[in-house]
Every structure is written in structure tokens, then in C-alpha cells.
Amino acid sequence: MPVTPFHLLVIIPLKAIAPRRFSWGVFALTNVVIDLEPITYCLITLYPSHRYFHTIIGATLIAILCATYGRRLCELAIKTLHGELQDKEVRWLGKASIGNTAAWSGALIGAWSHLLLDSLMHEDIKPLSPFTDENPLLGVISIGNFLKTKH
Numbered sequence: 404m405p406v407t408p409f410h411l412l413v414i415i416p417l418k419a420i421a422p423r424r425f426s427w428g429v430f431a432l433t434n435v436v437i438d439l440e441p442i443t444y445c446l447i448t449l450y451p452s453h454r455y456f457h458t459i460i461g462a463t464l465i466a467i468l469c470a471t472y473g474r475r476l477c478e479l480a481i482k483t484l485h486g487e488l489q490d491k492e493v494r495w496l497g498k499a500s501i502g503n504t505a506a507w508s509g510a511l512i513g514a515w516s517h518l519l520l521d522s523l524m525h526e527d528i529k530p531l532s533p534f535t536d537e538n539p540l541l542g543v544i545s546i547g548n549f550l551k552t553k554h
Contacts, residue, residue, distance in 0.1 A: 428477035433513030451527030
């Protein structure tokens with residue numbers, strides 16, 4: 404599910420509850436980076452489209468990368484926004500820095516929640532690879548039932 408609002412909106416309550424302990428920017432960046440893999444494979448029409456980034460090891464490595472380097476990228480984006488906004492809007496946006504805890508929680512929760520959600524609905528995901536090729540979460544929740552409308 405390449406970069407859908409479903410991934411990005413699911414965690415907004417956590418940001419509201421603990422704004423200084425969670426970076427939504429790093430969370431979103433982590434989700435986008437993870438989905439670069441299936442987007443690339445879909446564009447060049449290779450199957451499976453969900454490969455290494457959609458494993459617990461791959462997702463964790465992406466989280467480490469995003470917490471370490473993505474934090475600075477997100478801070479730069481916030482500082483750029485600060486320059487574009489008026490004073491009262493800047494106060495609402497908050498400080499232009501992201502703490503270690505916020506960066507790491509955003510990246511790790513982003514990576515693992517992404518893997519969890521995608522594992523529920525994509526049959527080509529092997530979240531526990533290289534240990535097993537099974538996806539124990541596939542079909543646990545029937546996504547089709549949520550999409551059906553009653554007449």
C-alpha cells in the first residue's frame with residue numbers, strides 16, 4: 404500500500420498525547436522510505452513488490468536510518484516552514500528541533516506499524532524473513548469486510 408493516509412493518520416492520537424516524545428515528521432518519512440521499495444518494483448513490474456524493507460530486519464534498519472539522518476531532514480523542513488509563516492503560526496508549529504526520543508519513537512513506531520498494517524493485507528510480504536517465509540498476520544483481519552457497503 405504505497406504511502407497511503409491509512410499509514411500516516413493512524414498515529415495522530417499518539418502525537419496529540421505525547422507531542423515532545425514523538426515526531427510525526429520522522430514517522431511519515433520512515434513510512435515513505437519503506438514504500439520506496441514496492442513503488443520501485445511496481446514501476447519496473449517485478450513481483451514480489453514487497454521485499455527486504457517489508458521484513459522486521461529491513462524495517463528496523465530503515466527506522467535506524469530515518470532516526471539518525473531523517474531527523475535532520477525533518478528539522479530542516481520545520482525551519483523552512485518557520486521562515487514561510489507568520490509569528491503566531493510559528494508558535495503553533497512549535498520548536499524547530501526534534502529530540503532523540505521523538506526521532507527514535509517516530510522512526511521505530513513508523514517502521515513497525517507500517518510492517519504490521521501491510522502484513523495484514525499483502526500476500527507477498529514475509530515479515531519474519533529470513534527466518535521463515537510465512538506471514539502469520541495475513542488474513543487475520545478481513546480487509547474486504549471493511550470495504551463492503553450494505554444496501
